[in-house]
Amino acid sequence: MRSRFWLLLCLLLIGCPGETSDIPLVDAGTDPGAPSDPGTPNDSGALTDPGKPNDPGQLDPGPELPLTDTGTLDTESVDSTEDVSEVTELDAINEVTDDGGPIGCIPGTGCFLDLCENNAQCQSGVCLTHMGDRVCSKLCIDECPTGWNCVEIDTGSGDGLFACVSDLSHLCLPCHDSSGCSTTVNINICVDYGNIGSFCGASCEDDSDCPEGFLCDEATSAQGDTSQQCVRVDEECVCSSTATNFGLSTPCAVENFYGRCDGQRTCASNGLSDCDASVPEEDVCNGLDDDCDGTTDETIDVVGNDNNAGCHADASCFANADGANCVCHSGFAGDGLDCLDVDECIEGLADCDENATCTNTPGSFECACNQGYSGDGQTCTDINECLEGTDTCSEHALCTNTAGSYDCTCNSGYSGDGESCGDENECSNGHMNASPSTEALTLTTADGVSIHAELRFPGGPGPHPAVLLVHQFTQSLGQWDPYLESLHALGLATLTIDLRGHGNSDPYIGNFFDMLTDPNAAPLDAQAAIEHLQNDARIDNAFVGMVGTSIGANLCYVAMEGAGSIVRVGVALSPRDVPILSMLDVPEPDGLSFGSIYCIAGENDSLGLQAATCVDFQPLCAAPNPITIIPETGDHGSALITNHPSVWPDVLNHLENHLLDSWIPNVGHDCHHYATCTNTPGSFSCACDPGYDGDGVSCDDIDECDLNTDNCSDNASCTNTMGSFSCACDPGYDGDGVSCDDLDECDLDT
Template sequence: MGTVQLLLVFLCSFSASLGVPREDLYPFGPSNGDKVLRKGDDVSSKEIPLDIDIGFFNKRHRSIFVNSNGHLSFVTELPRHKSDLILPRIGYEVIAVFLADIDTTTDESGNIYYRKEVANQQLLNRASRSIQQHFKNVNNFRAKMLFIATWDRVGYYDRQHDLVNTFQVVLATDGRDTFALFHYVDINWIQSWGKNAPLAPDVPAQAGFDAGDKRRGLTLPGSATKGATNFALWSNVNSPGVWMFHIGFTNGDNVKAADANSGQDKGDKADNTCASQASTCHSDAQCIDYNPGFCCKCVAPFFGNGKDCLEPGVPQRVNGIVTGTINGQQVGPTDLHSYIVTSDGRAYTAVSRIPPSIGYSMQSLAPVGGILGWLFAKPERPGSKNGYMVAGGRMNRTVTVRFQSTGDVLTVRQHFEGHNALNYMQMQTYINGTIPEIQEGQKVTIDDYNEEFRRISAGQMRSYSDRVYRLDGVAYRYSVDQTVVYEACEYEPQDTDSMKLGVSRNFVVYDPKEMIVRYALTNRVSPMASSDPCVSSGQICDENAACTPVGQQYQCRCKNGYQGNGITCEDIDECATGRDTCHPNARCYNTDGGHECRCEAGYVGDGRNCQTEINCQNCHVHAQCIFDVSGLFHRCQCHEGYTGDGKDCTRIQYEIGCNVVNNCDINAQCVPVEGVYQCRCNQGYYGDGQRCLPSNDCSVVNNCDVNAQCLYENGRYQCRCNSGYRGDGQTCQQANDCSVLSNCHPNARCIDVGGGSYQCRCALGYGGDGYTCTPEQCNVIDICDRNAQCVPDAILRRYVCQCREGYTGNGRTCTPSVMPCNQVNNCDPNADCLYESSTGAYRCICRQGYEGDGYACRPGANCRNNPNICDPNAACTLAGSDYVCLCNRGYRGDGKRCYASSAADSYLLYTQGMSIMQVPFNPSQREPGKQVLLIPGQTAIGIDVDCYERSIYWTDVSNRVIRQARLDGSDQKIVIKDLGSPEGVAVDWVSRNMYWSDSALDRIEVARLDGSYRKTLFKTGLVNPRGIAVDPARGNMYWADWNRREPKIEVANMDGTNRRIFVQDNLLLPNGLTMDYSSQQLCWGDAGTQRVECMRIDGVGRRTIYGLASYPFGLASTDTTIYWTDWETKTIPNIDKNGGRPNEALSLPVGGNGKLYGISVVRNQCPAGSNACARNNGGCRFLCLPTQYGGHTCACPDNVDENECNELLLKL
């Protein structure tokens, strides 16, 4: 396949007759014996028999079809225009003279004529002479038949005729050789409105040939781009608007264009100036005249080399094929896919179908995708040029990789073909050579590196760099020598000969299950300057600061976790200043540059989230597990009549019961308790029975203040003021101190001064009133570490603390300097000395199963070391690098406490106006279901369940909010506000996010389950988005768009990338969606077709489960059954997911009848599967959004400045 590279001829202006004069076309019309194709949109002729064979590639044909959309076809008609049919990979034998969505429905939209010509010898001789003139070695060619098709003044979809085009194709054959002649009179439009716009707009018109094997073909210059307007301006035979090709018989080769230097020039001879050649520049570029030639330059803000220009900030995608040999093993042909975030220069590359035998070793081949980093590197300064600004999208690259330790050498050759009609860049990669073997389980990392791309001649760049990759921390060097050859404009003055590429955050991994090698890297490009201001000046910056060049100057900026002017940086004590992220039930420990959180005794968690630890194992038979409010933990407590610690309880022996000696209070009664008579105070009194006092118990008498709650504490109910209020519970006043207002200075603390009052007091080393605190110098107050001294600083002009020799720190905290372990092996026996690229130094790291600082390691507190941590109904399982407790199948819990799951834990929830109803899978008189909650004024629509926390989320279209509650309806709250018309909602229980559709705002959005970090994923191409479903394990999300003109179901990665149509054919009113996780298929209900259908997530196997659904709205599924709500029958029909006869509709509980909306399944166990966001939020600061193949994206919320967010992400 390829693009015609021919001599082009141009005209100076764009007029009504740009190309072939109308009178020079081969005669056409009814008067010349032409047939007229019936008018309309997407029309084809019947099969047209031919008298003489037409050769096309290596086949011969005796019939042909004329299609209204500007093309001829063999074997079958191809009437329908599809935006995703791209030459030369259509998959059918096609001759496209102007492939576009042509519409001749109206009288003003032109006509299409065609005929075969065998009798008009004058026309046969004309064609023969033209072919002999423009092709070599065909002097004996004599045309025996012509096939002529003419599109005369044709318009475009939908019934538009304000602009019209005229063009013609002539096929000339002698029964063996066949030639195609394209004639363009004028091109006034190249793109229709598009049947699938705006989601899938039409590509510009295409012209060329397709062999049908998705391998061979040829396209005209400008095909599928804005350059299609030049079909009538350019030529391959020196005659504007005329193109000639030898299309058969090709003996297995490709179509061949006419010889470029033949023929007579019928147009104005082109000169080498913008006056005649400006059309060769990209549509977003300008033509600039130099002496003696011209060059193209992209117009800001677009970037590129002038022939290819891209919009800044738009992610780029690269697709390609990889073939070759590595270590003697054949590679491919296999797929390469790259995704580049141009806004920050981050490039992701994946090579598929790589077997483990070489997959692990290929982790050292980051140079395969490294070229994409150079192409789209983020420019650091004015004058910086990345590869695309230099070479555009068409170039050749040769790379030689030499591994110094083993002597292995590998060569990579890559050919870039530019962007295709779908705006994907095409790249072919050929690999040959040997690489060092890397074993399964070895950790591969790549150090940051810099390399210089130097222009060695016009159209040629060269780069050589030494790099380091590490196996389990051990360094191995290799060199990369690469040459890039491209078409350069020789007339443009060169402002610089070289650029420096900085590459960081390298990531490589091989997934043996998916057989994919993944590479990722961040790229920055800047001019090679004579001197870097930070090389000489950066040493003045504090060791905890970064030097940033600013022109020829520099700035020192303290790193995250430090504060100061950059020349001196001090650790921020997050714990003292209240900037920590610890849970209220955790303790904060300041560290150098950050802080750690550890849960208090009686709590478990990571310190940022702490939950009450349940310590009720082994309670005595005469004891119960209670929650101790005073200590905020669970404990065992002996029953009344028994004494002990709850683990061991003994019966209290009374000498004489009150039935013998009446020693009870007048407000008490003598009652038997487990065989012994005891005094018990009457209701409204409390005490030991022998002495009873009035209770004033708030559970009896509601005597609490309106700003207080009645809580059970220390064996009785008492009034406690709400947060933000002070008092005895019966009288509460709003607090106005710092414990509520949090209005202390960052360098101050809120201190309890007694009497329920709090005051702001500046931290040690600061002076002020607590609301304003300024640093006090160490010559005024002794704030230095005992291993530091107070010295004057000439630069800061103040006194500072400075650690003494042999100690390191900020002067306020000094620790003994530690000799690196690669010089002195001072690691614990259970630790290894490993290189840490983030710090650029060696340090001791405890081995798996141990914890500590590396110098002292102790067995970690996990179930491998202590199996008793796990519940008897749980197993100790390796998860990542740690051992965790997981409940056995049939049980649920956190692994330390597991509870038996039962059928009662699984049921259906559905929304019904103001109510949410619960119904069992098999309702009965004993268990008919019930109303879970009712909120007057709401209209609940979509509903989904968080199976992990066992909570409900639903959309309220009346109040334009999303609400949350527990499964029993308690703890109701609003988590998302300010919506338009929220409809569908889907919970990603793994990543702890929720997704929803809004049919008023026409958006798909995502947020954390608590409503924070809201982000819009899609706001274009949506009309009435409704049902939505997610597949967290595979990183996909699906939604239905109830667009009556173009209904569809779409799919995308859960971070909003890779959006595409999942189902579009045979839909009318798609409503609810549900994921069947057990069979990996998506199911939907369509109220228009009255069908319930399912299709596998790979897009095959679509089938109708039930074809007589009256009006399906919501949809839900279990492992065996599909349920839906029906607006007409007002029931919950259901059917086996394999189809067949439907089951009996579920009977609804009292109060649950009427119009039913959304429906969801409550499961006793979450579906199997995990993703990259499951642990520690994927390492993300804000949103962690899963993607396909186990990937994830750290996304920025809409209300966070993107620059600030990206900066934060880079620091994580």
């Protein structure tokens, strides 16, 4: 046996496919000197040019590994007094079994195929690249295991040493092209595996040349070349430690019916990332290349039909600062997705002679002189039937004399043919006089639970602002039925849900009371509801609020933690800090922040801490963040609403002032929410509802208590509410607030 010595084998770096040349095939040792030129190997052990790291489009190659001169021994790792020429046989560490494993070597001590980072960790003194990982090699005379070659290494003293070098050094490494996959021994290519990416192959003649899980097959490179290569079957290549350390990447694509979008997958600590390409979608007018074919806002869809980029037939797609949008053609009005012809005749936009008939045409109009007149329609000679009283115009129309006849035009606020003119009801064009509609929904949470919900609209044109209502523990969405009408009166759509384990939703798996603090239970139910409001085109998701009692109050804080949801304003009745923190999976509120939340609690709630929670969390909430502590009451949750008449009007007032303050309803009149629209012939009028004061367009609540216009007893307290007031007998008195009788505490023994 030849005496054991530590050998530093330094071969030329093999360039990573399309990215970096800094992945060493063999450990370069620890020589502190400057590395030799990696592109000019000086011994037969160098394998390939390291690639072109400076080529355009390649990734940053990352940190370089320390190198000694290529093909020479590291003098710090080899005993200079040892006569290398006296090595006459290989050490026993290089003997292997039939399957290539070491004989007489304890795995993990630097044996053949053990993982390594440098030469010093290997008993052979040689650490090199095999299938993308750094492993210990073995010294050789002229034979190596299958898939390895015995290569002479220049020791620097003129004596040649031989070590086994892998044919599969780069197999399965992510690559962009073939430049970094080959060695001087084997011509490998960057194999195209389709949309999942490209990975280095290994040249082969038959399946016996390939490791387990690979077949020798004709493969096509990312550049279109073909050759016999070891290719992965059944499973895709995974990231080796080398690929992860260098952050190697491969091109990839996402492809579907609409097209193909290119992207990249990168090796990281958690493995090969998913493809970061966009999902192709049908190209619409938005200034984006939705189907990734290199063009934007295409008018021809994927099957060859003209869809006008999603715009209406009477519209075109135009670029703007935000990308692009559909714009109706001249003579049409709308949002570009829907375009209606503008009737220039009715709108008074035509320049016809007053004695001519105006005829609307798609996108334009025509003028023609009436019978008995001559001219081009813009100028006509006149016979005045109107003065003679022979016309048949409506009393709500204007009679215009024409030559030999007359023309009737409906007055403003009326529509018709002039002989028959009907009043236009501006009030019916808004939500104030429309009936709500209800939809039963089944929402699926992120963990697959089915949640029963009801979505109700106030009627009229949308999109509508909305409020999510979450009931308290052990109740159901029916808790909110008495309050929906007042919310609809504000123009709000309402979404009520049954939390899991409640009402008609799926049951809660586990201890029922655990869901009060389970971050994977009720918070997921609320999240599913919020996402529905966000994605429903009938909802104006810039104006979404949330109201909750008990556990629903806790969810207001969870939903608005970090102000990360679309919920703009929250109202929490009887929240508790421990469930909030448990649902957020944090021990203390330090570092937390919430959106705008109006917190309400009873001072002496039997469950305790609700009022304290409002006070403690208030500094963490964005303004406006008022709190209301109802004194001397043990009520909590929905009881705060039912037993304290001022609470619900305060809730409505908060929603109106902070959720709907800048919302503009899509209605045909400008009457206030708390006003009644009355249609009049050719127009309409607005009048504030009882309990409000203003011109009908603007209505303010009348504080009957402050103005002393209430009818409360002298022995009662007056509380102002939205549009009204409430009376409550003072302590020591009994009655309905309007009439209060003294309680005889002595007789009652109280």
